[in-house]
Amino acid sequence: SQQGEEDPQALSIQEGENATMNCSYKTSINNLQWYRQNSGRGLVHLILIRSNEREKHSGRLRVTLDTSKKSSSLLITASRAADTASYFCATVGLYGNKLVFGAGTILRVKS
Amino acid sequence: DTEVTQTPKHLVMGMTNKKSLKCEQHMGHRAMYWYKQKAKKPPELMFVYSYEKLSINESVPSRFSPECPNSSLLNLHLHALQPEDSALYLCASSQDRGLSGGRVSYNEQFFGPGTRLTVL
Numbered sequence: 461s462q463q464g465e466e467d468p469q470a471l472s473i474q475e476g477e478n479a480t481m482n483c484s485y486k487t488s489i490n491n492l493q494w495y496r497q498n499s500g501r502g503l504v505h506l507i508l509i510r511s512n513e514r515e516k517h518s519g520r521l522r523v524t525l526d527t528s529k530k531s532s533s534l535l536i537t538a539s540r541a542a543d544t545a546s547y548f549c550a551t552v553g554l555y556g557n558k559l560v561f562g563a564g565t566i567l568r569v570k571s
Numbered sequence: 572d573t574e575v576t577q578t579p580k581h582l583v584m585g586m587t588n589k590k591s592l593k594c595e596q597h598m599g600h601r602a603m604y605w606y607k608q609k610a611k612k613p614p615e616l617m618f619v620y621s622y623e624k625l626s627i628n629e630s631v632p633s634r635f636s637p638e639c640p641n642s643s644l645l646n647l648h649l650h651a652l653q654p655e656d657s658a659l660y661l662c663a664s665s666q667d668r669g670l671s672g673g674r675v676s677y678n679e680q681f682f683g684p685g686t687r688l689t690v691l
Contacts, residue, residue: 490677502575502661502682503614548613552677558627559680561613 466549470566479536481565483549484529490552492525493559494534497546506534506547541571577662577683585691586652592686594645594662603645604680605637606661614661620645652690659685 495503522535606614619627620639636648663680
């Protein structure tokens, strides 16, 4: 069962631009994670943000979390063609028994 | 070694066949997972193993049978599958944070490249 909804479903930008993806979820969480998936391959973990954190950075990635609105955003700055992939948010509930994925955003970066 | 390996990469089978998918990790992770992913959809959890014991079965049909022979290996045995079972099957592992109350993992999961399964 899906926990989150992601917005937009698809995003197409030029190389060098910033890309912002949003994720909303329904139940209280322990943490929220973002993953990237290149076409037809396994997922790669990008960043984990805990429920008591509001913002986290990793290289060109910036993630925010607003637990009052049950939402998160992933910002990729200075995008590259290699960033073309599907991006999923995934939540771990308060009792931490499993990861539940959102629907995903397909990002295309044109060179 | 931070890699999860899966074999085979591709598998085509008939509805009467029996086959197995294999997954291996050497990161010392004690939680391992099977996911099913249909095209343009997010991964859906099937099974979770914690310390080689099945801790979560997401109401998966019995034609899928998981097995965890040791802490590094995870198998998924397939029998009498249907064409709608065609999908990408992903294995993942993570550091286990404890067994109390059925909690398995708060941490990041490491995914294998997947097995692309086609059922004819």
